[in-house]
Amino acid sequence: MSTSDEDNWQEAALAPFFDAARRQAPTPSTDLMARVLEDAEAAQVRYAAATRPVAPRAGLWARIRQGLGGWPAMTGLAAAGLAGVWIGLALPEVLPGLEPTAGDYVVDIAPDLALETGGGF
Structure with missing residues (x-):
């Protein structure tokens, strides 16, 4: 015989x-269909919970900014800080109406250190 x-x-x-087999249509039992639908509903719930968008947590600087009152308060704070640095660095030689003395401008908290006053006192 050949192949x-x-x-x-x-x-x-x-x-x-x-x-x-072609004539007999397979019909699943009602118990099987109930289990399949139950598994499908559980999978949908898990999928919905996994894909729910999560709001990103604010970073450290964003929380600090919000705690201080937002951008308007931050700009006021920055301006006050810069003004303080400028006033501290640009100390006038003599205030109008005052005779300059060594203690007028500087409080020496470390008297062992030589502290120059820039005014030539």
Whole structure:
């Protein structure tokens, strides 16, 4: 027997079984369908919980800015800080109407250190 004759014989022998399987429509039991639907609903709940958008947490600087009152308060604070630095660095030689003395401008908290006053006192 050749290979094609053997294949034809096998197909002919199995044909009634295949025809019977095609005629009988498979119907799942109601218990199986209930379990499948229950699993599908559980998967949908897990998927919805996993894809729910989470609001990003504000960073440290954003929380500090918000705690101080936002950008308007931050600009006022920055302006006051810069004015303080400028006034501290640009100390006038003599205030109008005052005689300059060594203690007028500087409070010496470390008398062991030589502290120059810039005014030549």
